Amino acid sequence: MPGIRLRVDRPVTATVVRSIPADAAECARVLADATADRRTVRITGSGTKSYIGDISATDIELATERIAGVIDHVPADLTVTVGGGARIADVAATLARAGQFLPLDPPHADEATVGGVIAANSNGFWRARYGGVRDLLIGTRTALADGTVARAGGLVVKNVAGYDLDKLLVGSFGTLGVIVEATLKVLPLPEKTDGLIARFASPGDAFAAADTVVRAAARVEACVVQRLAEGAWQLAVQARGGGPTVERALRDARREITARHGDATALGDDLGRMRELPARAIDGALVRVSLPLAASVAFAENAVRIDSFAALVVDAASGIARVHLVNDDDDAVIRDAEALVLSARMVGGAGRIERRAEHLRSRLPTWPTRPNGDFLMRRIKDAFDPAGILEPGRSAFA
Amino acid sequence: MRGLVALLGPTKVLGAHDDLLLYEYDGAVDTATPDAVVLPESTADVAALARFCHEHAVPIVPRGAGTGLSGGAIPVEGGVVVSFARMARILEIDVSSLRAVVQPGVINLHLSTAVAPHGLYFVPDPSSQKACTLGGNVAENSGGPHTLAYGVTTNHVTGIEIVLSDGTVVRLGGKAVEDEGYDLVGSSVGSEGTLGLVTEITVKLTPLPEDKRTLMAAFPTMDEASETVSAIIAAGVVPSAIEMMDQLATQAVEASVHAGYPLDAGGILLVEVDGARDGLEDARARIEEICRAHAASEVRVATSALERERLWAGRKGAFAAMGRLSPDYYVQDGVIPRTRLPDILRLVKDAGTRHGLQVANVFHAGDGNLHPLILFDSRRGPDELERAKAAGLEILTACVEAGGSITGEHGVGMEKNCFMPLQFQSSDLAAMRRLKDAFDPPGLMNPGKIFPTPSRCREFAFASTAR
Ligand SMILES: Cc1cc2nc3c(=O)[nH]c(=O)nc-3n(C[C@H](O)[C@H](O)[C@H](O)COP(=O)(O)OP(=O)(O)OC[C@H]3O[C@@H](n4cnc5c(N)ncnc54)[C@H](O)[C@@H]3O)c2cc1C
Numbered sequence: 001m002p003g004i005r006l007r008v009d010r011p012v013t014a015t016v017v018r019s020i021p022a023d024a025a026e027c028a029r030v031l032a033d034a035t036a037d038r039r040t041v042r043i044t045g046s047g048t049k050s051y052i053g054d055i056s057a058t059d060i061e062l063a064t065e066r067i068a069g070v071i072d073h074v075p076a077d078l079t080v081t082v083g084g085g086a087r088i089a090d091v092a093a094t095l096a097r098a099g100q101f102l103p104l105d106p107p108h109a110d111e112a113t114v115g116g117v118i119a120a121n122s123n124g125f126w127r128a129r130y131g132g133v134r135d136l137l138i139g140t141r142t143a144l145a146d147g148t149v150a151r152a153g154g155l156v157v158k159n160v161a162g163y164d165l166d167k168l169l170v171g172s173f174g175t176l177g178v179i180v181e182a183t184l185k186v187l188p189l190p191e192k193t194d195g196l197i198a199r200f201a202s203p204g205d206a207f208a209a210a211d212t213v214v215r216a217a218a219r220v221e222a223c224v225v226q227r228l229a230e231g232a233w234q235l236a237v238q239a240r241g242g243g244p245t246v247e248r249a250l251r252d253a254r255r256e257i258t259a260r261h262g263d264a265t266a267l268g269d270d271l272g273r274m275r276e277l278p279a280r281a282i283d284g285a286l287v288r289v290s291l292p293l294a295a296s297v298a299f300a301e302n303a304v305r306i307d308s309f310a311a312l313v314v315d316a317a318s319g320i321a322r323v324h325l326v327n328d329d330d331d332a333v334i335r336d337a338e339a340l341v342l343s344a345r346m347v348g349g350a351g352r353i354e355r356r357a358e359h360l361r362s363r364l365p366t367w368p369t370r371p372n373g374d375f376l377m378r379r380i381k382d383a384f385d386p387a388g389i390l391e392p393g394r395s396a397f398a
Numbered sequence: 399m400r401g402l403v404a405l406l407g408p409t410k411v412l413g414a415h416d417d418l419l420l421y422e423y424d425g426a427v428d429t430a431t432p433d434a435v436v437l438p439e440s441t442a443d444v445a446a447l448a449r450f451c452h453e454h455a456v457p458i459v460p461r462g463a464g465t466g467l468s469g470g471a472i473p474v475e476g477g478v479v480v481s482f483a484r485m486a487r488i489l490e491i492d493v494s495s496l497r498a499v500v501q502p503g504v505i506n507l508h509l510s511t512a513v514a515p516h517g518l519y520f521v522p523d524p525s526s527q528k529a530c531t532l533g534g535n536v537a538e539n540s541g542g543p544h545t546l547a548y549g550v551t552t553n554h555v556t557g558i559e560i561v562l563s564d565g566t567v568v569r570l571g572g573k574a575v576e577d578e579g580y581d582l583v584g585s586s587v588g589s590e591g592t593l594g595l596v597t598e599i600t601v602k603l604t605p606l607p608e609d610k611r612t613l614m615a616a617f618p619t620m621d622e623a624s625e626t627v628s629a630i631i632a633a634g635v636v637p638s639a640i641e642m643m644d645q646l647a648t649q650a651v652e653a654s655v656h657a658g659y660p661l662d663a664g665g666i667l668l669v670e671v672d673g674a675r676d677g678l679e680d681a682r683a684r685i686e687e688i689c690r691a692h693a694a695s696e697v698r699v700a701t702s703a704l705e706r707e708r709l710w711a712g713r714k715g716a717f718a719a720m721g722r723l724s725p726d727y728y729v730q731d732g733v734i735p736r737t738r739l740p741d742i743l744r745l746v747k748d749a750g751t752r753h754g755l756q757v758a759n760v761f762h763a764g765d766g767n768l769h770p771l772i773l774f775d776s777r778r779g780p781d782e783l784e785r786a787k788a789a790g791l792e793i794l795t796a797c798v799e800a801g802g803s804i805t806g807e808h809g810v811g812m813e814k815n816c817f818m819p820l821q822f823q824s825s826d827l828a829a830m831r832r833l834k835d836a837f838d839p840p841g842l843m844n845p846g847k848i849f850p851t852p853s854r855c856r857e858f859a860f861a862s863t864a865r
Binding site (some may be wrong): 074075076077078079099127131132134135144148149150154157158159160161162163164167168170172187188189191211215216217218219241242244245247248290292294295319320348349350352367369370372374376377379383384395396397 | 579810833
């Protein structure tokens with residue numbers, strides 16, 4: 001098993017200490033010691049997203065696998081509290097037995113842990129329908145570099161006591177602490193799921209149809225546009241809920257698709273494949289951007305014209321797009337990837353090089369641009385981790 | 399004072415005693431008089447003011463409409479109150495991106511009214527939405543009856559412009575759902591004006607639901623009403639709103655608004671489902687059935703928009719209606735897991751009785767967010783308010799012990815900052831303090847709020863009872 005976790009950027013040297021704390025207190029102690037000794041720490045759940053960031057080898061690899069399990073599930077309150085190392089798939093299984101589900105569909109869904117999903121702000125296509133990680137997370141306990149365990153939020157769905165530090169942890173990539181416990185909102189399992197996938201000749205038609213779906217009276221669970229290197233444009237729509245609502249959603253979607261000369265067929269595991277693009281994109285570079293909705297179509301049209309273009313997946317409901325670039329010419333990949341992130345910035349969005357081939361790591365940083373307010377982020381990081389031991393190289397503002 | 403006038407001109411600065419008196423209170427029970435009031439007209443004004451205050455080490459207290467219920471806009475440590483009344487323009491309605499960009503002084507309801515012709519609305523709908531500002535909503539992370547299914551303010555804000563206490567202007571986020579790096583937008587929402595002055599806000603707009611069903615159900619007691627709430631949720635129906643009211647509240651409302659609530663009911667529920675027309679009849683029938691199974695003596699479904707509005711007018715006017723019962727009220731905002739509603743509501747009543755005060759309940763039952771309105775009469779002496787506060791503290795302690803929170807939407811402010819240690823340990827508060835120090839190193843932004851202050855909190859020594 002440990003072998004699985006060693007998918008790190010650089011060969012792990014003999015000096016790396018693997019620490020597997022049994023609980024929050026032990027985890028905090030490991031961090032306090034590391035701070036005292038100035039030893040760097042990287043945190044791994046299942047290690048599924050180790051490709052994100054510019055991490056070099058650290059002195060300690062802290063695994064959350066023993067801080068797992070479902071701590072509390074109160075079905076009638078629609079909340080679940082789990083250890084940071086709990087796998088999403090295991091949590092889902094527990095919830096399913098009570099007729100509920102965690103409305104999150106992140107990539108690497110089979111292996112990803114709750115702590116990792118929070119730290120990487122890892123969302124799937126359900127975000128616009130149910131909210132993203134930031135919206136579902138209502139409480140955390142986090143082991144900090146000073147050896148304390150800080151609690152934020154709580155067990156209740158509504159809570160404004162003090163600052164919302166949960167939000168700070170979402171997308172923090174372990175740079176502020178180790179998430180040892182999380183409380184999330186869950187939902188009753190809907191009675192029906194159905195979907196369709198349609199082909200279009202032009203991106204304009206595909207996005208126009210997607211736009212009507214996003215605004216339709218019956219809200220859908222996923223609305224995703226994709227283009228493969230060789231293929232036409234596709235729109236996948238999935239609806240979940242009560243029978244009449246699902247039927248209405250698909251009826252309306254089909255009508256809009258037909259009006260735009262698309263042809264719809266039944267949805268297979270297309271969404272699963274689209275969602276797992278990051279897992280497959282081991283060569284070239286994978287660019288991930290968040291865009292104002294209105295900017296999605298122009299971004300997509302531009303992306304497919306690029307020399308290195310290989311695949312595009314756009315969550316049309318939330319404006320998150322991924323572009324896979326592949327080219328024998330490394331310089332072209334680097335140039336195209338950075339240009340795409342910049343183009344997202346130009347229209348008021350943001351982005352990163354989410355993944356790149358191992359040999360490009362040193363030449364293509366994850367974050368080619370800095371976020372607004374980076375000086376505030378720096379100050380926050382310094383306040384939480386003054387010795388800089390946590391996940392060096394894994395922040396957008398360094 | 400003179401420095402401020404020189405900086406901003408005489409029309410943007412108030413200093414006369416009579417003018418200042420208008421800014422010494424908000425919707426809660428505490429008061430303090432500001433040293434000056436500034437009415438900026440642009441981000442540049444705000445930045446200039448902040449630089450001035452920074453240089454002279456003067457506290458800055460932002461203020462929207464002053465409807466806050468935790469003393470957030472009260473200058474408890476003196477200083478300059480910054481009113482956003484003149485920064486009240488909707489800057490952009492971006493229909494294709496489902497966003498609006500607004501100045502902080504825009505009134506909540508004005509935004510929804512302005513975007514309605516596009517078939518859109520802004521989801522958070524505090525009962526004060528005709529008066530409160532979006533800046534205030536962002537600062538408090540406000541909720542409302544319809545935030546049960548669709549989320550509170552933080553779920554609907556994607557960008558802000560914020561002026562720090564040293565005058566730096568920072569734009570965070572934007573129209574996209576997220577930015578890279580830490581989520582500073584999310585960390586700022588709900589920060590009660592203690593991190594900076596919010597001068598621009600980008601919010602999500604949501605397509606208006608195609609249709610709605612609104613039900614009013616009357617129950618013999620609050621217990622049955624409470625159990626109905628859990629049963630509805632457990633049945634897999636997630637209504638857009640579930641509001642509850644006890645008999646005392648109903649009587650006050652009927653006396654002022656005439657919403658048509660039955661006066662003999664021990665508890666009533668207002669339940670709404672919305673969305674595509676197709677599923678609504680099913681959901682309505684389901685809810686009606688659950689209500690009846692829990693001994694509802696009456697279930698009334700609004701058959702017209704007018705009837706729906708009347709039912710809601712009662713709810714939204716409930717706080718104002720308390721004047722019929724008592725000259726003053728002190729409202730608490732604790733949250734509990736909704737499965738604990740029956741026992742905590744009993745406890746709320748007992749707390750009132752113990753202190754010789756009546757308590758009316760009007761609240762967001764669907765998310766377990768209580769609003770006990772503790773009725774008192776300050777004309778009978780200062781002791782009345784003290785007793786109300788004592789009852790309030792007992793209620794909040796019970797909420798925290800039940801695994802809940804001391805505030806669901808009204809904020810901590812200067813009203814509950816001494817109670818923070820009930821819910822949080824010192825290490826938790828220390829983590830929050832780090833965020834504060836990153837944004838506002840000199841501590842000039844809205845001091846005396848959120849964090850316990852040694853001077854005012856001496857009499858309270860709590861150990862966290864949080865689970
Ligand atoms: C009758 C009644 C019903 C209510 N119902 C609800 C309800 O259903 N749900 C709910 O959540 N609340 C409710 N409230 C509470 C209140 O209306 C909300 O908290 C509201 O968001 C406050 O807005 P305001 O503009 O009045 O802010 P104010 O009271 O003026 O200020 C509130 C806080 O925001 C800060 N602030 C204001 N503007 C800015 C800015 N631009 N930048 C930084 N900080 C700023 C202030 O410093 C203060 O801390 C109700 C209040 C009343 C009186």
